[in-house]
Amino acid sequence: MSASAHPPTRVRSLLRFAAGLAVIVALMFVGDAITAAARLPLPGSVVGMLLLAAALRMRWISPALVQPAAEMLIRNMALLFVPAGVGLMLYLPLLRREWVPIVAASVASTFAVLVVVAWTQQRLERDD
Amino acid sequence: MTEPLRPLALATLAIAATLAVYAAARVVQRRTGSVLLHPVLVAIVTLILALRGMGIGYAEYQRGGRLLGFWLGPAVVALGLPLYRQMEEIGRRRRAVLLSLLAGSAVGVVTATGTALLFGASSQVVRSLASRSVTTPIAMAISARVGGLPPLSAAVVILSGILGAVAGPPLLRVMDIRSRTAWGIAMGASAHGVGTARAAEEGDTEAASSGLAIGIMGVFTAVMAPLVIWALAELEWIGPMVFASG
Numbered sequence: 001m002s003a004s005a006h007p008p009t010r011v012r013s014l015l016r017f018a019a020g021l022a023v024i025v026a027l028m029f030v031g032d033a034i035t036a037a038a039r040l041p042l043p044g045s046v047v048g049m050l051l052l053a054a055a056l057r058m059r060w061i062s063p064a065l066v067q068p069a070a071e072m073l074i075r076n077m078a079l080l081f082v083p084a085g086v087g088l089m090l091y092l093p094l095l096r097r098e099w100v101p102i103v104a105a106s107v108a109s110t111f112a113v114l115v116v117v118a119w120t121q122q123r124l125e126r127d128d
Numbered sequence: 129m130t131e132p133l134r135p136l137a138l139a140t141l142a143i144a145a146t147l148a149v150y151a152a153a154r155v156v157q158r159r160t161g162s163v164l165l166h167p168v169l170v171a172i173v174t175l176i177l178a179l180r181g182m183g184i185g186y187a188e189y190q191r192g193g194r195l196l197g198f199w200l201g202p203a204v205v206a207l208g209l210p211l212y213r214q215m216e217e218i219g220r221r222r223r224a225v226l227l228s229l230l231a232g233s234a235v236g237v238v239t240a241t242g243t244a245l246l247f248g249a250s251s252q253v254v255r256s257l258a259s260r261s262v263t264t265p266i267a268m269a270i271s272a273r274v275g276g277l278p279p280l281s282a283a284v285v286i287l288s289g290i291l292g293a294v295a296g297p298p299l300l301r302v303m304d305i306r307s308r309t310a311w312g313i314a315m316g317a318s319a320h321g322v323g324t325a326r327a328a329e330e331g332d333t334e335a336a337s338s339g340l341a342i343g344i345m346g347v348f349t350a351v352m353a354p355l356v357i358w359a360l361a362e363l364e365w366i367g368p369m370v371f372a373s374g
Contacts, residue, residue, distance in 0.1 A: 021202070028201045041354035043269030045204035046346055052208025053215070053343075063209065070206035077203045078168050078321070079150050081264050083142075083193030084200070085172040085286075087279035089179065090186055094253070094280075101247035102284060105257050109240035110288040110318050113261050114296055115303065117232035117341070118314035122307045124224035 013068065020069035023061065027051050135191060142192025149174050163293055166322065168264075169286055200265045204346075207263075211343035214336050221309055228310075229341060232317045233348035236261030237356045251366040256280040258353040260288060263320045266346040273350075274357040275369035285320060292319025293326040312337025317345050 031048030034040070040047070055061045073080075088095070095102070153167035153174065179189055190197075218225055240257040249257070256276030259267040264285045271281035296315050305311050308331065315323035316338030327338035360366045 024202045024205045027208075028205045031205070041273050041358075042350045043204070043266065043273055045201040045269055046266060046350045048201075048205035049208040049211065049343070050347060052205055053212040056209065056212040057215075063213070066206070066209055070209040073199065073203040073206040074210070077200070077265060079147070080196055080200045080203055081268065081282055082146055082150055082168060082171050082175070083190065083197045084268055085168060085279055085282045086175045086179070086189060086193065087186055087277075088172065088283055089176040091277060091280060094250075094277075098249055098253050101244045101249035102253060102257070102280075103287075104247050105240045105244040105249070106260060106284050106288045107291065108243040109236055109257075109260050110292045111295075111299070112239040113232045113236045114292060114299060114314050114318035116235045117228050117317045118300055118303060118305045118310050120231050121224060121228040121310035121313055122305055124227060125221065125307050125310065 016065065017068045017072075020066040023066055024048075024052070024069055024073070027055075138188065139192035139195065142189050143196060145178070146171070146175065146193065146196060149178075163290055163322065163326075166286055166290055169283075169290075172283070200268070204265045204269065207343055207346070210339050214340035214343070217336055218309070218340060225309070225313060225337075225340065226344065228313060229317060229344045230348055232314075232341075233261065233345055233352050236317070236345075237349060237352045241356060241360060245360075245365060252277060252370065253280070254360065254366050255357055255369075257284060258357050259349060260284050261317065262346045262349045263342045266350065270350050270353050274354050286322070289319045289322030293322040296323060297326065308333040309337045313341040316341030320345075 027048040028045055031046070031051060032044030034047050035042050035044045052061070052066070056063055056066075150167060150171045153165075153170040156170060157165050157167050175189075179186070215222065237258050237260075240260040241254050244254045244257050252275070255274050256271055256278075258274055258276065259270035259281050262270065262285070264282050267281045267285045268278035270276075271278045292315065296319055300311055300314060305314070311330065312327050312334035315327045315334070319326065320342055324335060324338040324342065328335040357366070361368060
C-alpha cells in the first residue's frame, strides 16, 4: 500500500488545520464585505462569527473541520491582543487625566450587568 | 545589516519580544496563582516600560505587532464554534438566556457610558467604554467602529474581568442565585474570559453558560453600542466622531 493513498496522520491533521484556518479567515473577509456593503456599524469579525455558527448549524461545515484551527486561535487569543494593548502607551496622558471616570464606569457597569443578568435569568427560569 | 533587512529584523524582534514577555507573564501567574496578575495586563505593562526605556515608538513596535494583531479577527470568527455548541447544549433555556443577555447588554452599554458622562469623561473615553461588557477582541473591534480607542477598551475589559471574577461570586451568593445557568451567564456577561475561567471552577454547566454569554453579549453589544453612541451624539452629550490618523 503506497504512502500517498494513506497519508500519515500528521500530514492529514496538518491539512485539516490549514483547511479549517482558510474557512475561518474566509468568513472574516465575507463578514467584512457584508458590513461594508450594508454599511452596518458591526465589526466584520462578529458577523463572521455568526456566519460560522450558522454554517455549523445548517450542517454546511462540520465541526471537526474547523475545530483544530478554531481551538488554536481561541487558546492563544489573549496573546493576540497584547500588541493592541501596548497601544495604551500613546494614551498615558489621557489615562492620567481621566482615570476616575474610567474606573467608576467600569465598576458600575460590571456590577450592574452581573446583577441584572443573574436576576433576570433566575426569574425567567422559574416562570418556565 | 543592509538597509532593506532592517524593517524585517525589527518586525521579527517585536514579535519575538511579545511572545517571550507573554510566556513569562503566564509563568508568573501560574507560580503566584493571583488573579490580579493577569498575564495580558502584566505583558502590556512590561512591554510599554521596555519600549519607553529603549526609546522605541509604538509605530515601530507595531511593524511586527500588527502581524500578531491581524489574527484577532479570525479568533473572533473562531468563537462561532463554541457559540454553536453551547446554543445546542442550552436547549429549552435558550429563550430565557437570550432575553437576560439582551437586558444585560443594554444595561452594560448604558451604565458604562452614563457613569462616564456623570464623572465628566471626554467623548473619546465615553466611546471607548461603550463596548466594555464584551470579550476583549470584540470590544476592540466595536470600539474602533464607534470612534473609541481600542487599547483603552481592551484595558477596561480586562480590569472589569478581574473585578467581576473576584467580587462576582460573593455578590451572587448574597443575591441567592441558585440556578447554575444564571450563575454562569452572569459571570460570562460581566467578567468575560476571566469570569469564565472562574466559572469553570464551579462546574461544566457554569462554564458552558459563561462561554455562551460571551458570544451572545458580543453580538448584542455590537448592535447596542453603535445605537447608544449614535443617540448620545444626536443629543450632543458627546462630540462627533473623530477619526484617528494612525
